[in-house]
Amino acid sequence: MNDGKLTEHQQRLEKFSQHLKAARQLEDDIMKHGLDAVYLYCDDVESDWLETWEDDNDEPSYTALLIDMRYRISFSLLGL
Numbered sequence: 001m002n003d004g005k006l007t008e009h010q011q012r013l014e015k016f017s018q019h020l021k022a023a024r025q026l027e028d029d030i031m032k033h034g035l036d037a038v039y040l041y042c043d044d045v046e047s048d049w050l051e052t053w054e055d056d057n058d059e060p061s062y063t064a065l066l067i068d069m070r071y072r073i074s075f076s077l078l079g080l
Contacts, residue, residue: 023072041069 006014029037038045 023076027076
């Protein structure tokens with residue numbers, strides 16, 4: 001027996017389920033708030049983040065964050 005521990009497959013499925021839930025929440029927020037939904041997910045929308053894009057060496061990669069967001073949106077639009 002597995003003593004109540006999740007198998008690797010179950011863990012991956014649970015992680016996917018959590019991402020799917022987050023993507024659906026993002027989709028719901030976009031449908032409810034339109035473009036203003038960005039304020040729910042980004043702290044510094046009105047700042048000069050675009051001009052200082054390359055200056056943030058200690059922050060996670062914005063490109064990676066955008067790719068993750070696109071991944072979540074894609075799955076939510078597919079209805080998965």
